[in-house]
Amino acid sequence: xxxxxxxxxRRRRTVFGQDPETYDRARPHYPRQLVHDVLAYAAxxxxxxxxxxxxxxxxxxxxxxxxVRLTCLEPDARMAGVLARRFAGSxxxxxxxxxxxxxPASTAPPVDLVLSAQAWHWVDPAVRWTKAxxxxxxxxxxxxxxxxxxxxxxxxxxxxxxxxxxxxxGPLGAHTLGPILSGDDWPLEQMTADGLFTDPVxxxxxxxxxxxxxRYVDLLASLSGYRALDAGLRTRLLGELRTVLxxxxxxxxxxxxxxxxxxxxxxxxxxxxxxxxxxxxxxGxxxxxxxDNSTGTRPGPGPGPGPxxxxxxxxxxxxxxxxxxxxxxxxDVHHRSTDSELRLTTAALQSVTRRLHRLAAAAESALRRxxxxxxxxxxxxxxxxxxxxxxxxxxxxxxxxxxxxxxVRAIEQHVTPDSLVLDIGTGSGLLAMAxxxxxxxxxxxxEENPLLAEVARQVVAAHGMSGRVTVLTERSTGLGVGRxxxxxxxxxxxxxxxxxxxxxxxxxxxxxARAELxxxxxxxxxxxxxxxxxxxxxxxAIGLGRVQGAAGFDVSLMNVAAAQGHYPLQLRTYPHExxxxxxxxxxxxxxxxxxDPGGKRLSLDVTRTGEAQxxxxxxxxxxxxxxxxxxxxxxxxxxxxxxxxxxxxxxxxVPVKSGDRLGIDLTWTDHRLTAQVTA
Numbered sequence: 138x139x140x141x142x143x144x145x146x147r148r149r150r151t152v153f154g155q156d157p158e159t160y161d162r163a164r165p166h167y168p169r170q171l172v173h174d175v176l177a178y179a180a181x182x183x184x185x186x187x188x189x190x191x192x193x194x195x196x197x198x199x200x201x202x203x204x205v206r207l208t209c210l211e212p213d214a215r216m217a218g219v220l221a222r223r224f225a226g227s228x229x230x231x232x233x234x235x236x237x238x239x240x241p242a243s244t245a246p247p248v249d250l251v252l253s254a255q256a257w258h259w260v261d262p263a264v265r266w267t268k269a270x271x272x273x274x275x276x277x278x279x280x281x282x283x284x285x286x287x288x289x290x291x292x293x294x295x296x297x298x299x300x301x302x303x304x305x306x307g308p309l310g311a312h313t314l315g316p317i318l319s320g321d322d323w324p325l326e327q328m329t330a331d332g333l334f335t336d337p338v339x340x341x342x343x344x345x346x347x348x349x350x351x352r353y354v355d356l357l358a359s360l361s362g363y364r365a366l367d368a369g370l371r372t373r374l375l376g377e378l379r380t381v382l383x384x385x386x387x388x389x390x391x392x393x394x395x396x397x398x399x400x401x402x403x404x405x406x407x408x409x410x411x412x413x414x415x416x417x418x419x420x421g422x423x424x425x426x427x428x429d430n431s432t433g434t435r436p437g438p439g440p441g442p443g444p445x446x447x448x449x450x451x452x453x454x455x456x457x458x459x460x461x462x463x464x465x466x467x468x469d470v471h472h473r474s475t476d477s478e479l480r481l482t483t484a485a486l487q488s489v490t491r492r493l494h495r496l497a498a499a500a501e502s503a504l505r506r507x508x509x510x511x512x513x514x515x516x517x518x519x520x521x522x523x524x525x526x527x528x529x530x531x532x533x534x535x536x537x538x539x540x541x542x543x544x545v546r547a548i549e550q551h552v553t554p555d556s557l558v559l560d561i562g563t564g565s566g567l568l569a570m571a572x573x574x575x576x577x578x579x580x581x582x583x584e585e586n587p588l589l590a591e592v593a594r595q596v597v598a599a600h601g602m603s604g605r606v607t608v609l610t611e612r613s614t615g616l617g618v619g620r621x622x623x624x625x626x627x628x629x630x631x632x633x634x635x636x637x638x639x640x641x642x643x644x645x646x647x648x649x650a651r652a653e654l655x656x657x658x659x660x661x662x663x664x665x666x667x668x669x670x671x672x673x674x675x676x677x678a679i680g681l682g683r684v685q686g687a688a689g690f691d692v693s694l695m696n697v698a699a700a701q702g703h704y705p706l707q708l709r710t711y712p713h714e715x716x717x718x719x720x721x722x723x724x725x726x727x728x729x730x731x732x733d734p735g736g737k738r739l740s741l742d743v744t745r746t747g748e749a750q751x752x753x754x755x756x757x758x759x760x761x762x763x764x765x766x767x768x769x770x771x772x773x774x775x776x777x778x779x780x781x782x783x784x785x786x787x788x789x790x791v792p793v794k795s796g797d798r799l800g801i802d803l804t805w806t807d808h809r810l811t812a813q814v815t816a
Contacts, residue, residue: 155364157219161193163355167254168342169693171282171396172199175252178338178398179278182249187272189237190256193219194230201229202691205250212236238264247274257281257324270333273401279334281324282396286356289345289389293381300377304370324397334399342394347789347814350382353390386797387814481697526588531564533779540779543767544568544632544662547760549575551628551660557581559626559654561613561646562633566593569606572628580606581622583613613646617653625656631663636705636771637783637810638668638723638756644732644807651728661728663758663769668723668810670785672741672799673753675713678706678784702809705781708753708773715753716745716793722754722803728762736804738815743797752785752801752812785812 176183183205191197191209193216200207201224208231211217217234224230233240237260251269253260269279288294301307328334348356354375357363363371382388513519534540548568552558552575560569563582572580584590590610597606609621613631616622629650633641647661655661682704685693722739725732743749758769771780785803791814793799800815 155215156359157193157213157216159355160216160359161195161219163352163359164193164195165284165286165346165356165392167196167199167282167284168344168394169199169691171340171342171394172196172203172691173694174340174396175250175278175280175398176200176203176205178280179250182274182277185246185248186250186252187245187248189251189253190259191220191232192216192254192256194223196252196254197224197230199691200252201227202686202689205229207231207252208233208245208248210235210237210240212239236260237268242268242272245272247277248272249274249277251277251279253281255283262327266328266331266333270401270404275401275403277401278398279328279401280396280398282394284392284394287391287393289391293385293388296381297378300381301374304374304377306366306370306374322397325399328397328399333402333404335402336398336400338396338398340396340398342392342396344392344394345788346390346392347387347791348390349792350379350385350388353382353388354379386793386799387791389815485698523588526586530779531589535565535567537777537779539775539777540769541567543760543769544630545571545575546767547662548572548628548630550761550763550766551662552577553627554578556627557622557624558628558630559583559613559616559622559650561629561631561650562641563593563608564589566596566606566608568630568632569593569608570597570600570602572630573602573605577628578605579623581609581616581626582606583609583611583616583621585610585612613654614649622654626654626659627656628660629655629662631661632758632769634663634666634756634758634769634780635783636781637703637754637785638666638725638758639805639808639810640703640705640783642808643727644725644734647727647732651732660761662760664726664728664760664762664766665730666725666727666756666758667721668754668756669719669772670722670739670741670752670754671719672716672743672749672793673713673751673784674716674747674749675706675708675711675751675753675784677711678708678713679750679786681706682784682786700809702806702811703754703783703785706753706784707781709776713753714745714747716747716749717741717743717799722752723805734804734806736802739801739803741799741801743793743795743799746794747792749787749791749793749799749814751787752803752810753782754785754810755780755782783810785810787812787814789814 183203186200186205186207188197188200188207188209191207191211194209197207197209197220206229209217209220210233211220212235214234217232220230221232224232251273257265273279288297298307322339325337325339329337357378358371358375363375366374514523545568548558548571552572554576556572556577556579558569558572558577558580560572560580560582563569563584566582569580569582582593584593587610590608594603594608597603597608607621609616611621618624631643631646631650633643633646635641635643643666650661683696683699685691720739720741723737753773755771755773756769757772760767760769771778771782773782791799802813802815804811804813
C-alpha cells in the first residue's frame with residue numbers, strides 16, 4: 138500500500154443529514170462512462186444490487202435507469218428520507234435505514250452487484266470484505282468509487298485557501314482545494330488480500346464542470362468537514378468564500394473519479410444463500426429500518442481512503458495516460474480502452490461495411506424487382522439507386538438564386554478569352570457553363586460522384602459546350618498539371634463550403650489548389666472568408682446533437698455516435714435566445730494566407746442574461762479581392778439561403794449575465810469547429 142485509508146473524527150459520520158436537500162442539490166452526478174463500465178464488467182449478471190451508503194440517490198438513479206434493482210442501505214434516516222421520496226412508487230428501489238455492518242445480510246438473497254459511491258471507507262474493515270463476498274453470487278461484482286473535485290484556476294484556488302487560513306480552517310481548505318491522497322490502491326489491495334475477490338480493475342475518469350459560484354459554495358457546505366464546524370464559524374467562512382467568488386461568472390471544477398472493481402471468488406455460500414433470488418423490493422414510499430440500527434446514525438469507526446462520503450477532495454487522481462502518471466498495470470485500465478469501447482469501435486467499422494453492402498444489395502434488388510423494365514432514367518429501378526447516390530441538398534443549392542447569381546457575377550468579373558478555368562465539385566456543371574458563357578477559352582470540371590459527373594457531361598453537351606468543357610470524374614486533390622490539367626489554371630472556383638464554412642473540406646482543397654493547380658497570378662474563388670459567432674441558448678438545438686435520457690432511461694451512450702464538434706441548424710426553425718452580438722471569430726485569406734487547422738482564444742461580450750449552451754456560427758465567403766466582390770453568406774438574416782447555420786455546442790452550459798465577458802477557446806480542424814468555455 139502507498140498510503141492506506143485515512144481516519145477521520147467520529148462526529149463527521151453523523152453530519153450528512155443536517156441539510157440533505159442542499160446535499161442532494163449540490164453534489165455532482167457520477168460519470169456516465171463509469172456506470173456503463175460497471176455494468177459491462179458485471180454483464181450479463183447485473184439485475185440485482187445492494188448499494189452501501191446510498192445517500193440521497195445520486196448513484197442509485199443512474200443504475201435504476203439501466204434496469205438494475207437495488208436494495209439501498211443508508212444509515213442516516215434524513216438522507217434515506219430524501220432517497221425514498223425520489224423513488225416513491227418505484228418497485229426497483231428498496232430503501233433500508235441501516236449501515237452495512239448492522240444490516241442482516243444473512244436473511245437477504247445473494248445479488249449480482251454490491252455498489253458503494255464514496256462511502257466504503259466508513260464501513261468497518263473487519264467486516265466489509267467478508268460481508269460483501271458472502272452477499273454476492275460467485276463472480277458477482279464489488280464496485281467502489283471516489284471522486285475528487287478541485288478548482289482549476291490556480292489564482293482562485295489560492296484565494297479560497299487563504300480565506301480558509303484567515304478563519305483558522307487551513308487544513309480544511311487544503312483538503313478542499315488540494316490533494317490529500319494520491320496513487321493509493323488500498324481498495325484493490327485489501328479486496329484481493331485474502332483471495333475473496335479476483336480480477337481486480339481500476340479505472341479513472343476526468344471531467345470538468347462549470348458551476349455557478351453559489352452552487353460551488355453549496356457544494357462545500359454539504360461536505361462533512363464544513364458541516365462539523367461550529368455554526369458561527371461555518372457561516373463566516375462560507376460568507377468569505379462567497380466574497381472571494383463575487384464577480385466570477387462561474388467556477389471551473391476539475392473532477393477525477395477512480396473506480397475499483399473485483400469479482401467474488403467462488404466459495405461455499407453461507408446458510409440461507411443456497412437459492413439465488415432477487416433482493417426484496419419495497420414500494421419506495423418510505424424507508425425500512427435495519428434490524429440492529431433504528432437510530433439513523435452512521436455506523437462504525439470507518440477508517441477510509443479519504444474523507445467521508447463525498448468528502449471535499451478525497452483523492453487527487455491521474456489518468457493512466459496523463460502526463461506524469463505512473464505506467465499502467467494490467468489492472469489499471471483507463472476507461473478509453475475498455476472492452477465496451479473496443480466493441481463500440483468495432484461496431485462503428487461494421488456499420489460502414491454494412492452500409493456498403495446495403496448499397497450493393499439495393500442495386501441488385503432494384504434490378505430484380507423490375508425484370509421486365511429497362512434500367513434507364515425514368516424507371517423505378519433507376520430512381521431507387523439515383524436517390525441513394527445524390528444528396529438531396531443539390532436541388533436546394535441549384536434553386537438558391539442568391540448563391541447562383543453571386544457566383545456567376547464573380548466568374549464574369551475574372552474570365553478572359555485566354556482563361557483556363559477549373560471548377561471544383563461541378564455537380565450539374567452549372568458554374569462550368571457560366572465560365573464558358575463569360576468567354577473562358579477552356580474549362581476543366583471535376584466531380585467525384587460518378588453519377589453527377591455524367592449528368593454534368595450530358596448537361597454541358599445539351600448546351601453545345603462539350604468542346605470547351607471537360608468533366609473529370611475525380612477529386613480535385615487527384616489533379617495536377619499533366620493529370621487532367623494542361624497547365625495551371627487562371628481561375629479556380631472552389632465553392633466547397635458548408636454551414637460552418639469548412640465542413641466540406643474547403644481548407645485542404647484550397648491548400649492543394651494553391652500548391653498544384655492555380656497559376657501564380659491566378660484568381661481563387663472564394664478569395665477570403667470570415668466566420669461569425671454569437672452565444673446561443675436553444676434547448677432544441679442541443680437536442681439535435683446529444684441526448685441524456687428518454688422515457689425514464691439513460692440512453693446517453695448514444696452520444697458515441699454524435700457529431701464531434703459543430704453540426705447544422707436552421708435557426709429560425711426553433712425557439713432560441715441570442716445572448717451576445719455577432720462577432721468575427723475566424724478569418725481566412727484563402728488566396729495567400731494560412732488555411733490550416735488551428736485554435737484561438739475568443740472574448741465575447743454578453744448582452745443578455747441567460748445560459749449559454751453553444752456558439753451559433755455562419756460564414757461570409759468573398760468571391761474576389763475588390764470591395765465590390767460578391768459575397769456568399771448563410772447569416773440568419775439571409776432567409777433565402779439554402780445553407781443552414783451551424784451550432785458549436787459547449788461541453789457544459791454556462792450561466793452568463795449581461796455585461797459579462799466570456800472567454801472561449803475555439804479550435805478548428807480541416808472539417809470541424811469545437812469550442813470550450815474558459816474559466
